[in-house]
Amino acid sequence: MNNTIVRKDVIAAAVLVAFGAFVVMIGLKIPLGVATDPLGPRTFPVALGAGIALCGVLLVAGMLLFRRAPSGPGLLADMDPEDEAVADAGPFSLTRLVGVVAITAAYLAAFEPVGYLPSTWVYVLALMLLHGGARGRSLAITPPIVTLVLYLTFKFGLKIPVPEGILDRWV
Amino acid sequence: MGVIEQLLGGFAHALAGPGLLIMAAGVAWGIIGGAIPGISGAVAMALALPYTFSMDAATALVMLAGVWAGANYGGSIPAILMRMPGTPGAAAALLDGYELTRQGKAAKALGISLVCGTFGGLVSIIFLIALVLPLGNLVLAFGSPEIFALALFGLTLIAGLSGKSMLKGLAAGAFGLLLTTVGLDTLTGSLRLTFGRRELLSGVDIISAMIGLFAVSEMFYQLAHPARRETPTIVDARTAFPTLAEFKEVWRATVVGTIVGLIVGVMPGAGATASSFVAYNEARRWSKRPELFGKGSMEGVAGPETANNAVQGGDLVPTLAIGIPGSNSAAIMLAALILHGIVPGPFLMSQHTELVFTLFAGLILVNLLMIPVGVVILRACLLALRLPPPSLVASILAIIFIGTFAADLFVLNPILALIFGVIGYGMRVTGFPPAATVLGLVLGFMVESELRRSLIISHGSWAIFVTHPISAVLLLATLAVLLYPVFLNYRRRRKTPVSPAAAPAGS
Numbered sequence: 001m002n003n004t005i006v007r008k009d010v011i012a013a014a015v016l017v018a019f020g021a022f023v024v025m026i027g028l029k030i031p032l033g034v035a036t037d038p039l040g041p042r043t044f045p046v047a048l049g050a051g052i053a054l055c056g057v058l059l060v061a062g063m064l065l066f067r068r069a070p071s072g073p074g075l076l077a078d079m080d081p082e083d084e085a086v087a088d089a090g091p092f093s094l095t096r097l098v099g100v101v102a103i104t105a106a107y108l109a110a111f112e113p114v115g116y117l118p119s120t121w122v123y124v125l126a127l128m129l130l131h132g133g134a135r136g137r138s139l140a141i142t143p144p145i146v147t148l149v150l151y152l153t154f155k156f157g158l159k160i161p162v163p164e165g166i167l168d169r170w171v
Numbered sequence: 172m173g174v175i176e177q178l179l180g181g182f183a184h185a186l187a188g189p190g191l192l193i194m195a196a197g198v199a200w201g202i203i204g205g206a207i208p209g210i211s212g213a214v215a216m217a218l219a220l221p222y223t224f225s226m227d228a229a230t231a232l233v234m235l236a237g238v239w240a241g242a243n244y245g246g247s248i249p250a251i252l253m254r255m256p257g258t259p260g261a262a263a264a265l266l267d268g269y270e271l272t273r274q275g276k277a278a279k280a281l282g283i284s285l286v287c288g289t290f291g292g293l294v295s296i297i298f299l300i301a302l303v304l305p306l307g308n309l310v311l312a313f314g315s316p317e318i319f320a321l322a323l324f325g326l327t328l329i330a331g332l333s334g335k336s337m338l339k340g341l342a343a344g345a346f347g348l349l350l351t352t353v354g355l356d357t358l359t360g361s362l363r364l365t366f367g368r369r370e371l372l373s374g375v376d377i378i379s380a381m382i383g384l385f386a387v388s389e390m391f392y393q394l395a396h397p398a399r400r401e402t403p404t405i406v407d408a409r410t411a412f413p414t415l416a417e418f419k420e421v422w423r424a425t426v427v428g429t430i431v432g433l434i435v436g437v438m439p440g441a442g443a444t445a446s447s448f449v450a451y452n453e454a455r456r457w458s459k460r461p462e463l464f465g466k467g468s469m470e471g472v473a474g475p476e477t478a479n480n481a482v483q484g485g486d487l488v489p490t491l492a493i494g495i496p497g498s499n500s501a502a503i504m505l506a507a508l509i510l511h512g513i514v515p516g517p518f519l520m521s522q523h524t525e526l527v528f529t530l531f532a533g534l535i536l537v538n539l540l541m542i543p544v545g546v547v548i549l550r551a552c553l554l555a556l557r558l559p560p561p562s563l564v565a566s567i568l569a570i571i572f573i574g575t576f577a578a579d580l581f582v583l584n585p586i587l588a589l590i591f592g593v594i595g596y597g598m599r600v601t602g603f604p605p606a607a608t609v610l611g612l613v614l615g616f617m618v619e620s621e622l623r624r625s626l627i628i629s630h631g632s633w634a635i636f637v638t639h640p641i642s643a644v645l646l647l648a649t650l651a652v653l654l655y656p657v658f659l660n661y662r663r664r665r666k667t668p669v670s671p672a673a674a675p676a677g678s
Contacts, residue, residue, distance in 0.1 A: 012601040016342055023349065026364065033359045037623055038631035041356035041363055044619045048349040055342035062338065097395040097596070100568075104589050108572065111582055120569055127565035131394060134561035142562040150573050158225050160577045 006063060013059040020053025099130045115165020120147040174304065177524065181532030184525065185233050193226070194537050197234035198544045199551075201241020206249055206257045206552040207563065210389075212242035212443075213499035217386045218567065220378060220507060221574025228511035229526050233533030235507055236483075239500045240292055240537045243443065243480045244545055247284045248552050251472070252277055252408055260443030260479045263451040267464060267471030274467050278411035283469055284476040285545045286412060287425045291477035292538035294429050295436065295484025299491075300531050302437075306492035307520030307527075315628060316635050318517055319621035320645035322614050325495030327652040329607045336602060337656060343603045347611020348618065350375045358623055370583050377612050379575050379584040381506050383591025384598075384605040385499065390568050391596040393560070408553070410546045417469060424454035424470035428477030435478070436485020436497065443482045443498075450478030484534070491527060493517050494617065502609050510578075516617055 027049050033040030107123040124143040128134045134142075154160045185194070197219065204215030219238045223231035246258030251268035264284060271280040313321065329337075329344040353364045354374030365371040413421065428450040435446035454474025455464045464471045486497040487504070494516035496502035505515045513523060520527055575584040595605045629635035636642045 008601045012339075012603070023364075026366075030363050031359075031361050033356075033361060036627055037358060038626045039623050041359050041361040044622075045349060045352040045363055048345050048352070051345045052342055052349070055338050055345070059338055059342075091396070093395055093397065096397065097391065100391055100394045101589070101593060104568065104572070104592075108582060108585050108589060111572075111576070111585070116573070120573070124565045124569050127394075127568060128561040131397065131561035131564055133397075134559060138559060138562055142565065146562075146566045146569050150569060154573060154577055158222065158577065160225070161580060162573070 009059060009063060013056040013063075016056030016059065017053045020049045020051070020056060023049025023052065096130060100127065103127060103130065110165075112163045113165055115167050116162045117147060117151060117167055118165065120150065174300070177528045178300075178532055180525065181528035181530070182536070184229055184529040185533040185536055190230060190233070190533075191536070191540075193230055193234050194237045194533060195540055195544055197237025198241040198537055198540050199548050201238035201243075202245035202248070202545060202548050203241075203552050203555050204238065205242030205245025205261075207555055207558075208249060208255055208257050210242075210567070211258050211385075211499075212239055212246075212260075213503055214386045214389055215242045215245075216500055216503040217382045218570055218574065220382065220503065220510070221577050223507060224510070224577055228508065228513055228523075229529035229533070231507050231511060232504060232526070232530050233537065235504055236530065236534050237537035237540070239483060239504075240480065240534075240541060241544070242500075243292070243483065244285055244288050244476075244541060245552065247288075247472075247476055247479070248281065248549070249556060251280045251284060252553075253556075258443070260447050260482070261476075262444065263447040263475035264472050264479070266451065267466075267468045270465070270467035271469070271472065272408075276467070277408045279413065279417070279469070280472050281408060281410045281549070282412045283417070283421060283472050285410060285542060287421065287428065287473040287477045288480035289538055289541045290425055291429045291432055291479070291481035292483055292541065293535065295433055295481040296531065296534045296538060297484075298433050299484035299487050299534070302488050303492045303520065303527075306488070307517075310493055310517035311521055313517050313641065314639070315621045315624040316639045316642040317645070319618065319625055320636060320642035320649070321493055321517065322495070322617040322621060324645045324649045324652075325489075325493070325614050326610065326618065327649050328495070328497075328610055329604075339601075339603045340607045343598060343605065343607035344611040347608035347613075348615040350380065350608075350612055351615025352619065357620065370581075375612075376578070376584050376587055377506055378510055378578060379587035380591045380612060381503065381609055382571055382575055383588040384595035384609060386571055387568070387588055387592025388595025388599055388605065390564050390571070391592055392599060393564050395596070397560075408549065410549055413469070421469050421473035423457055423459075424450075424474035425477045427453045427457050428474040428479075429481045431474075432478035432481025433485045436482035437488050438485075438497075443479045446478040446482050447475035450474040480538075487534075490515075491519060491530075494519060494614075496610065496613055499606050499609065502606075502613050505613050515613070 024046050027042060027046035030042040030045065031040075032042055103123065103126045107119055110119040121143045124146050125139065128139055128142060151162055155162050184190075200219055201212070201215055204210045204218065205212060210218075216235050216238045219235060223234055226234065242258060243260060246256055246261030247264045247268065248257060250256040250261040250265035252272055254265050254269040256262040256265055268280045268284065271277065310317075310321075326344060329340045351374065353371055355361075355372050356363055362372070431450040431453055432446045435449060451464075451471060451474050454470050455461045458464065458468070458470050460468070460470075482498075483500075486501045489495045489497050490501040490504060494505070496505050508515045508519075513519070513526070571588060572585040575588045576582060578584050597603075598605050598608070625635050626633070636646055
């Protein structure tokens with residue numbers, strides 16, 4: 001079994017156990033409900049939390065039990081279901097992943113106070129720079145065109161108000 | 172009112188106002204989206220979802236059906252022209268489609284794909300109408316125990332979505348079910364898993380979660396693994412329709428593709444990819460010239476492309492008759508219903524008959540629109556394929572976040588889409604199927620509420636699920652579907668003895 005897959009699965013199993021236990025813990029604080037409702041509002045989330053934690057435990061148990069088993073499809077064989085897509089993937093870049101999440105979080109934080117037009121312009125430009133490989137002309141043209149097309153589509157085409165932010169006085 | 176009258180009413184509703192224009196726009200976007208690798212049919216539909224907010228439910232559904240149908244064809248354009256399938260369902264068509272392009276017959280290959288795909292799509296809609304109406308009448312007799320058993324059976328779809336690890340599929344499905352418990356409990360009014368946040372009182376927004384899991388995670392994946400897609404070299408092309416003689420050559424493969432697409436479509440979780448590969452093999456088996464397959468056979472394009480499109484009608488059978496989505500695209504159709512205040516489930520047919528017939532009519536119309544729109548939009552597809560990846564990824568993310576904001580003008584929805592994008596990315600790289608989470612999200616409310624209602628009716632006795640014959644049969648079927656892979660796995664392990672050489676080094 002591939003060591004990377006094993007490491008990923010151990011991390012995933014740990015996350016499942018921790019998340020499941022957390023859900024059970026907060027689920028137990030949900031009121032029991034009324035006597036006529038035998039299950040009440042608590043049972044379902046608590047049972048699901050316990051089930052998720054159990055999946056984590058079984059995932060590790062499966063790895064330990066079947067580590068020497070021949071590879072191939074099976075209940076506990078640990079393969080990526082989208083391995084076809086993953087096989088086409090290039091090398092993983094943590095910087096890009098953290099970058100896109102951070103840039104998007106900053107964009108959403110600025111979305112209402114700064115306004116749609118300036119924040120989206122900067123967002124598209126930042127993503128293109130993060131991706132890399134964009135030519136100067138593309139960097140100059142794509143962000144304003146995408147921003148304006150979306151703004152006009154939503155504001156005038158779909159009649160959906162878009163946050164104007166700092167441009168409120170002029171737009 | 173008879174079926175024909177209701178269908179005619181559906182046509183009138185679907186064509187009212189700008190209906191035809193909206194359908195054509197849906198088909199056009201579907202073809203362009205499907206042609207761009209990385210945007211599957213489901214992602215193209217998820218991206219179109221926000222644009223349906225201001226439409227009525229029927230128009231929204233018909234537009235999304237157009238996107239779905241369009242993406243089925245769109246995926247084959249880069250497959251035929253560049254040996255690069257736009258959607259997984261088009262992968263089988265590239266085997267012979269690209270060979271035809273190399274022989275200078277790209278226009279003909281595109282024409283066969285378009286015409287045969289349209290034929291498959293149209294037959295599948297007739298099949299859908301014929302099957303869904305009796306099924307819809309059958310479920311009218313269902314009470315809470317039967318609906319619970321049905322929803323539970325629907326969850327066994329997770330087995331099909333799980334890839335090679337059922338355990339990961341189950342965990343992903345349980346996560347989706349858990350998400351539906353967030354917010355105000357509808358039976359008792361108790362608050363659940365809201366962490367004191369007022370924004371979570373109405374629960375997790377299913378649209379934002381779905382867009383995050385499908386579309387945002389895909390874009391994050393493309394950014395974090397940048398070498399996945401290169402800007403392709405694109406040949407110029409047009410569409411040439413097959414002549415009568417060529418029709419005679421491909422009719423057998425077209426019929427085979429239609430039958431395979433219909434059967435595989437009804438089987439939940441199987442999907443367009445499986446159907447097109449099965450159809451390719453079957454078309455070769457039934458062909459009078461199987462030796463041409465792989466060397467530029469028109470039948471090799473017609474078979475998988477017909478099956479790819481014929482899946483749509485089959486997929487919609489369980490979706491409309493019992494409220495259980497057969498694929499990611501069908502799940503988005505159900506999400507669109509929820510978005511417009513309609514509860515999907517076994518009673519959709521009886522409670523919203525007009526809507527369902529409008530969808531039937533719309534499905535026929537969008538399949539007919541495929542041919543003119545497919546011809547006209549080809550050049551735009553080639554332009555879209557020339558877009559450099561940085562511009563494409565950045566534009567799609569911008570579309571996603573304004574779209575999720577537009578749902579209720581609340582910035583929480585794009586934040587949820589971001590969070591679910593991160594979760595979806597994590598799930599993809601660790602082998603957890605996001606589609607199982609979406610299934611849990613769609614079916615969660617039905618499972619819990621009907622389970623609790625059943626137990627309220629029976630005063631807490633679980634025997635209610637066994638004493639009702641339909642629910643007993645459905646529960647047995649659920650058990651059989653879940654245990655079958657375990658049995659297969661056990662048999663495989665018994666047959667294959669473990670040799671020391673098979674063990675990995677160092678273990």
